[in-house]
Amino acid sequence: MPGETHLKTLNLQSWRQVQAEIMRRIRERIWLPGEFIPKEVDLANEFNCARATVNRALRELAEAGVLDRKRKAGTRVASHPVRKAKLDIPITRHEVERLGATYRHKIIDSKRTTAPLLIRSHLKLPENTSMLHLRTLHFADDKPFMYENRWINVNVAPDILEADLTKVSANEWLVNNIPLSTGDIAFSAENSAAEEAKCLEITTGEAIFIIERTTWSNDEAITYARLCYAPGFRLSTII
Amino acid sequence: MPGETHLKTLNLQSWRQVQAEIMRRIRERIWLPGEFIPKEVDLANEFNCARATVNRALRELAEAGVLDRKRKAGTRVASHPVRKAKLDIPITRHEVERLGATYRHKIIDSKRTTAPLLIRSHLKLPENTSMLHLRTLHFADDKPFMYENRWINVNVAPDILEADLTKVSANEWLVNNIPLSTGDIAFSAENSAAEEAKCLEITTGEAIFIIERTTWSNDEAITYARLCYAPGFRLSTII
DNA sequence: AAGTGGTCTAGACCACACC
DNA sequence: GTGTGGTCTAGACCACTTC
Numbered sequence: 001m002p003g004e005t006h007l008k009t010l011n012l013q014s015w016r017q018v019q020a021e022i023m024r025r026i027r028e029r030i031w032l033p034g035e036f037i038p039k040e041v042d043l044a045n046e047f048n049c050a051r052a053t054v055n056r057a058l059r060e061l062a063e064a065g066v067l068d069r070k071r072k073a074g075t076r077v078a079s080h081p082v083r084k085a086k087l088d089i090p091i092t093r094h095e096v097e098r099l100g101a102t103y104r105h106k107i108i109d110s111k112r113t114t115a116p117l118l119i120r121s122h123l124k125l126p127e128n129t130s131m132l133h134l135r136t137l138h139f140a141d142d143k144p145f146m147y148e149n150r151w152i153n154v155n156v157a158p159d160i161l162e163a164d165l166t167k168v169s170a171n172e173w174l175v176n177n178i179p180l181s182t183g184d185i186a187f188s189a190e191n192s193a194a195e196e197a198k199c200l201e202i203t204t205g206e207a208i209f210i211i212e213r214t215t216w217s218n219d220e221a222i223t224y225a226r227l228c229y230a231p232g233f234r235l236s237t238i239i
Numbered sequence: 240m241p242g243e244t245h246l247k248t249l250n251l252q253s254w255r256q257v258q259a260e261i262m263r264r265i266r267e268r269i270w271l272p273g274e275f276i277p278k279e280v281d282l283a284n285e286f287n288c289a290r291a292t293v294n295r296a297l298r299e300l301a302e303a304g305v306l307d308r309k310r311k312a313g314t315r316v317a318s319h320p321v322r323k324a325k326l327d328i329p330i331t332r333h334e335v336e337r338l339g340a341t342y343r344h345k346i347i348d349s350k351r352t353t354a355p356l357l358i359r360s361h362l363k364l365p366e367n368t369s370m371l372h373l374r375t376l377h378f379a380d381d382k383p384f385m386y387e388n389r390w391i392n393v394n395v396a397p398d399i400l401e402a403d404l405t406k407v408s409a410n411e412w413l414v415n416n417i418p419l420s421t422g423d424i425a426f427s428a429e430n431s432a433a434e435e436a437k438c439l440e441i442t443t444g445e446a447i448f449i450i451e452r453t454t455w456s457n458d459e460a461i462t463y464a465r466l467c468y469a470p471g472f473r474l475s476t477i478i
Numbered sequence: 479a480a481g482t483g484g485t486c487t488a489g490a491c492c493a494c495a496c497c
Numbered sequence: 498g499t500g501t502g503g504t505c506t507a508g509a510c511c512a513c514t515t516c
Contacts, residue, residue, distance in 0.1 A: 014485075027419045027456070039501065050487045055503075065327075066419065071502045072495040081414060083328040085424055088304075088321050089478065175320060180266045180305065185324055186475035189428035189448040189468075207446035209428040213478075217266070229428075236425035239328065239452075253504075278482065289506045294483075310483045311514040 012047040018057035021047070026066065026077055034079040037067075085239045089185065091172045092138045092146060092227075101140035105169050108199065109135040112154070112161075119151050122214065123221035130154050132161070134170050137199050143230075144200045150225040157222060174215070174223060181222060183215035187235070192228070200230045209233045251286040257296035260286070265305065265316055273318040276306075324478045328424065330411045331377045331385060331466075340379035344408050347438065348374040351393070351400075358390050361453065362460035369393050371400070373409050376438050382469075383439045389464040396461060413454070413462060420461060422454035426474070431467070439469045448472045 012018045025031045037043075040058065044051040058075060061067045065082045069075045096103040111133045115125065125131075132152040138145045150170055154161060156178070163173050174181075188210045197204040209229040215222045251257045264270045276282075279297065283290040297314060300306045304321045308314045335342040350372045354364065364370075371391040377384045389409055393400060395417070402412050413420075427449045436443040448468040454461045 023419055029418070033415060033418060041501095050489095052488085052504095053486060056485090059503085069502065070495070071493070072497090072500055074501060077418075079415075080330065080333065081418060082333075085326040085328055087324040087326060089324055090321050091319065094319065094321075176272060179268075179272060179316075179320060180262055182478065184475060184477045186473050187426055187448070188473045189446040189470075191430075191444075191446045205430075205444065207428040207430040209426070231428075234425050234427045236423060238423045239421065280482090289508095291485095291507085292505060294485090295504090298484085308483065309514070310512070311481055311516090313482065 012049055013053075015053050015056040015060075018043070018047055018049065018054055019061060022057060022061060023066070031077050033077050033081075036074050036076045039074055083239050085237050087235065087237050091175055092148075092169065093172060096138065096140040096145055099140060101145075102142075103138070103140065104142075105136055105138045107134065107136050107166060109133070110165070115151050119224055123151070123153065123224055125153065125221055134165070136169060138169070145230055146233075147196055147199045147228040148225055149228075150223060152223045153221050156217060156220050170223075171225070178215075178217055178222060181215045181217045183213060185214075186212045188212075190228075196228050200228065202231060206231050209235070249286050252288060252292075254292050254295040254299075257282070257286055257288065257293055258300060261296060261300060262305070270316050272316050272320075275313050275315045278313055322478050324476050326474065326476050330414055331387075331408065332411060335377065335379040335384055338379060340384075341381075342377070342379065343381075344375055344377045346373065346375050346405060348372070349404070354390050358463055362390070362392065362463055364392065364460055373404070375404075375408060377408070384469055385472075386435055386438045386467040387464060388467075389462060391462045392460050395456060395459050409462075410464070417454075417456055417461060420454045420456045422452060424453075425451045427451075435467050439467065441470060445470050448474070 012021055022037075031037050038046070040051050040054045043054045047054065058067060058069065062069045065084050066078055067075055068078050090098070092105070093103045113131060113133050114128055115123070115131045115133070120127065120129065132154050134148070134150045134152065136148040136150070138148065148171070152160060152170065152174075157174065159177065160170070160173060165173065189207055190210050191205045192200065192202060192208045194204050196208065197206065200208070208231065211227040211229070213225045213227070249260070251260055270276050277285070279290050279293045282293045286293065297306060297308065301308045304323050305317055306314055307317050329337070331344070332342045352370060352372050353367055354362070354370045354372070359366065359368065371393050373387070373389045373391065375387045375389070377387065387410070391399060391409065391413075396413065398416065399409070399412060404412065428446055429449050430444045431439065431441060431447045433443045435447065436445065439447070447470065450466040450468070452464045452466070
């Protein structure tokens with residue numbers, strides 16, 4: 001056709017198509033790790049779409065660790081793609097119900113007290129902070145599923161003292177009543193201690209999966225929890 | 240001023256500011272869990288910004304599990320906010336180096352063979368698929384850090400047979416040479432078996448953290464790996 | 479049928495990094 | 498200074514869902 005340029009252009013009209021094409025070129029090693037790829041404007045021309053569309057496709061790939069982007073420098077294929085796994089951290093009741101089991105929980109112990117030094121310093125709390133110390137056992141179909149050892153800063157969540165924690169677990173109460181907290185989470189493996197083993201009805205020393213969670217709201221510590229999962233527990237996701 | 244409306248409007252000019260304001264309203268329980276929030280157009284008016292800006296702020300919160308969005312229905316605060324943790328899964332060498340230690344690895348065993356039924360069925364491979372079976376020990380400052388048991392489908396990655404895996408670990412070779420694979424990953428805790436304990440120089444039965452990874456490229460299985468981490472290993476992230 | 483979010487466009491300006 | 502990505506805007510149309 002007269003007037004038509006002879007540059008190859010595609011017609012990719014959604015950011016997903018653009019993303020798929022980018023990924024294809026990386027997967028098929030058309031663009032090698034560490035190499036710069038064309039800039040947004042050029043890709044937009046090639047793909048016959050707006051720059052914003054290319055931007056969205058590339059931005060998400062950068063977030064996923066597939067691309068490295070820098071202003072002025074440009075965009076390159078990540079040399080050492082760090083895979084990012086996304087894990088859903090549901091409340092325990094949902095976790096159990098998703099397995100098709102019936103959930104219930106039992107409070108083993110509940111005390112108003114001050115926290116030991118280790119917990120206090122981790123939560124950056126002063127010496128006499130009043131806390132609620134809870135030990136709870138969660139069941140799946142009447143089999144011990146998880147043993148929870150939790151410290152709650154009652155200054156941040158005073159209402160929890162009036163809550164009936166035998167009906168709604170502390171876990172669930174906090175999620176519903178202190179929304180949008182931040183925090184950190186750590187996974188590890190440990191040999192069960194005598195107390196933990198007894199609660200979970202396993203042999204002392206059996207390997208248990210541990211999740212430790214610390215939760216903050218506006219830079220103030222809300223709660224620290226150590227969750228001990230019965231043997232057989234697996235945490236899995238797609239990557 | 241004459242002509243000025245008396246609707247309260249804010250001046251939030253970046254999607255981050257909008258997001259922060261939304262989060263504030265949820266955190267301070269101005270908008271309750273399960274409740275609908277105003278639609279994008281209305282928020283854009285209130286915040287004095289474009290609808291696209293509001294859209295980006297809300298979209299990211301929905302991805303994070305804080306909001307539930309549906310066309311026609313509208314946007315509501317999630318009733319049971321499922322927290323999503325993002326985990327970086329680096330290659331082992333980087334993981335060790337990030338801890339400030341010196342990395343090296345040693346191949347314990349390397350064989351061309353066919354896989355046992357369990358592995359084959361997990362990877363959905365036919366009976367006589369030729370595989371490479373590798374057992375590798377990874378060190379941090381000459382202390383055993385992780386024991387890796389890996390099966391590789393050599394049909395998908397024939398070049399790996401020519402690679403010098405004593406210089407670059409299989410892990411790293413695969414990441415660099417088969418980019419953009421998908422897969423699944425699972426975390427668990429186990430008591431170490433005799434073989435694993437011997438390699439990691441620990442007592443048989445000591446709890447070890449297990450990562451199992453299966454990797455696919457275009458629906459074809461590339462590799463299955465079982466990674467056994469020495470006691471003390473923690474996987475952590477912010478949430 | 480109608481209302482909401484999902485996305486695309488074309489253009490503009492800004493912020494950062496490298497010079 | 499200069500070039501790249503980062504973001505915002507105003508408007509438009511589409512897709513899904515509920516009615």
